[in-house]
Amino acid sequence: MNKLNVGLIGYGFMGRAHSNAYLTVGQFFDIKYQPELKAVAARDPDKVKQFAHKWGYESHYSDWRKLIEDPAVEVVDIASPNDTHAEIAVAALEAGKMVLCEKPLGRNLAEAQRMVDAAKKAGKRTMVWYNYRRIPAVTLAKQIIVSGKLGRIFHYRAKFLQDWTISAAVQQGGASWRLDVDVAGSGVTGDLLAHCIDTAIWLNGELESVSAMTETFIKERQHQVTGKMMAVGIDDASAFLGRFSNGSLATFEATRYARGHKALYTLEINGEHGSLAWDLHDLHRLQWFDHKDEGALRGWRSIHVTDGDHPYMANWWVPGLSIGYEHSFIHQVADFVNSLDEKKPAEPTFETALETEKVVDAVLRSASSKRWENV
Amino acid sequence: MNKLNVGLIGYGFMGRAHSNAYLTVGQFFDIKYQPELKAVAARDPDKVKQFAHKWGYESHYSDWRKLIEDPAVEVVDIASPNDTHAEIAVAALEAGKMVLCEKPLGRNLAEAQRMVDAAKKAGKRTMVWYNYRRIPAVTLAKQIIVSGKLGRIFHYRAKFLQDWTISAAVQQGGASWRLDVDVAGSGVTGDLLAHCIDTAIWLNGELESVSAMTETFIKERQHQVTGKMMAVGIDDASAFLGRFSNGSLATFEATRYARGHKALYTLEINGEHGSLAWDLHDLHRLQWFDHKDEGALRGWRSIHVTDGDHPYMANWWVPGLSIGYEHSFIHQVADFVNSLDEKKPAEPTFETALETEKVVDAVLRSASSKRWENV
Amino acid sequence: MNKLNVGLIGYGFMGRAHSNAYLTVGQFFDIKYQPELKAVAARDPDKVKQFAHKWGYESHYSDWRKLIEDPAVEVVDIASPNDTHAEIAVAALEAGKMVLCEKPLGRNLAEAQRMVDAAKKAGKRTMVWYNYRRIPAVTLAKQIIVSGKLGRIFHYRAKFLQDWTISAAVQQGGASWRLDVDVAGSGVTGDLLAHCIDTAIWLNGELESVSAMTETFIKERQHQVTGKMMAVGIDDASAFLGRFSNGSLATFEATRYARGHKALYTLEINGEHGSLAWDLHDLHRLQWFDHKDEGALRGWRSIHVTDGDHPYMANWWVPGLSIGYEHSFIHQVADFVNSLDEKKPAEPTFETALETEKVVDAVLRSASSKRWENV
């Protein structure tokens, strides 16, 4: 079998999720290129060595530039904090590598645009880890929409609710870089809302304009590294109203202050003939309402998306037995390696993901201007 | 409009539910006979007077025999404890009255048989308050079954789970007559399981044989009237396996020791082409699985049974607005009064309800004999 | 017992719901004044006569002014279309009557203000039928909030989703007055969103500012009376972002174009220590998350609000047996008649309900100005 030599940058939560996907994909999917764990780079020399050993990476670097220079590496996978995305991606593309990048593309639209420009110039394949597209229930939603069963679309709504930063004792900076605006770029808008926007654009087309509101509930937090109390620069909560190109209305919300919800990403789309709803807390189910069902027997169907005729599921177990979060990454790797011989890239590419960054940018602009902003 | 003069015996929980049905039915249903609250009888003269006043009964008696002798009363409604059912029903039938009776028919099969014999001899209309048949979602289940959509039936299962007698401080006797075997006849078998059996026979046909188990978890309880600790004669829990005439298998259970469940009557029926499930805690919903749905889109539908084309619902509000427990009695009264000019009686009659008593009897026999018993 | 003589105007959906409440309340609640169905008024002389006969109103009028002049009438209950509210209410108050009025107060803020002014001048009791406050699960939510269990509030979100006007064949005007802007004043904003706003203010305090969006999906509909195609003046969908005085964020939405939802009013409130959620399709349940529960055992509790220690429920059946939509009106009548001897009125009065009208007004202004508007 052909090989695809992977160089990973970052060994945190996402580094593990990606590594697991590379390691496992070949056992469950017919793939044209077997990912090889060639190299991993991260700042701490001891920890990166340990990580390389645990996952079987052949080499390890404490400087990501070395990894990019490594001729054995064909694709660079960026799983490090947001403030590193643009610089690494541009460098890797200039070095002639394919690039996979964790979302969001950059800390802001300017960084994202630079990454897209570099990808175009290099003519290399790129992909962004908006992994929720490949939860089987979400992919099934896409298939239903593409089939035309929904008819004219009226509403699309999405939420991403968490509750892990409610305590004032949660710090910013360091390992808590998601709360540090210099590293993260924004708060829940780029972290959570971006997921909602990517799926929305995929399922329902482009957003044209938004009116947004953001809030930072806790104004100061201690910095993990310096120990100093510092102003919090990120948004804790973000919501927007919007209009899609297809005439449907958007209502979106993300927060880390919704007590009782851990990672409750929900989406719903209402069409003339049917509606779909999904949420990440029960990710193996898709809710489907078909108005064409016999009148008195109409009802929301809870589809347990675990059958062989459901997306990706023929590769797993038997009907009724569910898979989890990490499998969305395995599916994305399978699609990526199998796209290498195709003309069409595995989506979303940098260019596709730029659309999400444009919406994120419009949301933040609108929250600041207190006016509707075009995307 | 024609009148139907009602004489009620008993003013407890059921006396209120029936009275409310008589009072309200004409405002919501096209009825051929308007129930008139003619008389009420119960042992305590003061309380029965108060009750009569509150609900608008024209006269009241502390001796039920007076009520039966009252020539103004056309139909006698028995809502008093189980030990009074047979005596009152037989007397009322012999006096030429129609009789409505709370379930179960009698304390045991012999009493029930006497009631059926009296009804036959008198040639008068009878009806038993197995009210759950007329919850709209249950009636809809019946319609789906009758339509043949389920195909061959394999399984029928039902449970009735409560938790109100777990405390050893709950007394027996007096107002707690349901725990006094002399008054109630049996425990959960006649009280709760009987409901499950009535619905089952209605939906799935007759039961042929059963193997049962009963248990009394708390062996002694204080008597409410005498204050004495006395052996508990009722069954606290009762379960049985069985076989229906149509070849399907039965699994039934009732208990008052299922912590967290207040009145969780559940039923499910599995057929070749579809399945149905319902429960009393969400009584306005019917779960429906149709195997003929398109493969990848199959799922249990949660039908919100509140539309105008759902049974009884055109008489109430608008789609989405639910009705409750008490409405099942209103529906039963509507069906009863509208059956008076018809040849077919409103079901279940005494004769029909006898089938349930036969199963109850077989369950208790089997629990005692520890063998399969024919119904 | 004391009497309270009621004069009802309008015999539609709401006329029935109110009449049922007057008729039934005394059987289930200890009330200080028994409502008497004194008179009903509506335009069609035949139909109003029939309605009076069915429900037992002593007299009937085809001109509501006659009803107001009727000295026997103590309280005027307005259940006619929105365009009649202000005129009738002002006239009734000037005639010295108490006034109950269906929501929204008027077609617009100016009408609502006139009604409030008239009430103040007359010094008479008023009440608006925002009935959802008295669904037991919603009242329980209020009790939990008042107890302080939620701590600082971060988010309040509400939706009211319906799907009954998706078909272009639905007409406007006549019986479909809710789609006729001249009669209704607005579309879903005044009809559905107003319910969400009233509950929100009650549970979470005042809204300070909003950014809204409205849409009319179907631009022309036939008029039911004239048969002519006419421009649709109402909003089919309405959503807003907002900020409450307590610093929490608001996300609200109402629509009649959400396929699969009949009357899905949902609300959720997230506080520092707990969260609450409720929806009208399962109105007997309250979802409650308590962060103070033991860590590994935390979870959303589904409270089946049917116990004797739940609001209003001691007056109904036994635990586990649910009540429905209509009971919220019965509870409101009980509270109203029992407030007559109290200093504190039964809420919401006209004055209280004006707050909702102010938000509705700000929402419509913002949808038009495309800017944030203060309430």
Place this chain on the structure above:
Amino acid sequence: MNKLNVGLIGYGFMGRAHSNAYLTVGQFFDIKYQPELKAVAARDPDKVKQFAHKWGYESHYSDWRKLIEDPAVEVVDIASPNDTHAEIAVAALEAGKMVLCEKPLGRNLAEAQRMVDAAKKAGKRTMVWYNYRRIPAVTLAKQIIVSGKLGRIFHYRAKFLQDWTISAAVQQGGASWRLDVDVAGSGVTGDLLAHCIDTAIWLNGELESVSAMTETFIKERQHQVTGKMMAVGIDDASAFLGRFSNGSLATFEATRYARGHKALYTLEINGEHGSLAWDLHDLHRLQWFDHKDEGALRGWRSIHVTDGDHPYMANWWVPGLSIGYEHSFIHQVADFVNSLDEKKPAEPTFETALETEKVVDAVLRSASSKRWENV
């Protein structure tokens, strides 16, 4: 790190699940012995070669005896059909190997007993793949029970509902060996009910006696290999009532004829102070009712078992992100390899699993005798 050399027999559904567990466990758990994929054996030489290649087994055999003779193999893992379990296990134990075996132990109690005897004689470690014990939500249920929070237990009920053999076109024999009594030993009793029984004994202690019923709905099926129509020897459905040693009542059911259910394993346990419920279709949730909660706020909690303080979950992702079916096998491998230096074995051993076989045997005896049978 220490190694543990594994020899796998069988490459079907279970062979894949086990292999994945061996391959992945070290990346997510701190383990004392790293499983090495040493050898795999299965009848078809080409397929076993392919499988070995795909999963990285160093050697492969078409005769399982060769694998047992392979000195490199330390532990033999039996994932082949039921009729091979006893013979292989006994041979492996006699050869001094540790043995892991898919459930059920053997085709019948006699075979199971032989396996237990061999294990005792050999003094070697054994384990049976009753994997559902290690679904985090089920393990959490065990922890709650052990904590004593439930008090006296009254009821335990379990069901395992599937629908994949309803069509008469499903064959028996060959790859469909689960429908061939000679290979499988029994139908759903050994296949599905055995899972329910193992968990039940673990959570609630031993069963003492049962009354059972079995049914074969489709009497003849074509044999996959011979093409001949043959009588079906297995049970399609199986249910029993029973009594546990702790005085609680058992109601169990398994079937492959419950339309709409794919692998719906459900369990519920009701105690004096609380209740627990779980099902495999939403395996990441545990339902928990605590009667000690404040009265009006009591409700079933839906615990989303994905936090770091939930069993096994600290090794996976972050709160809210779920894992799936296959992870139960990974957990079992982790526990097994980490038990190797301990005195206490990883449960269930052959000896422990024999209890389940005794109940299975009693169920089949009772279904035949139509009497209660002691375990």
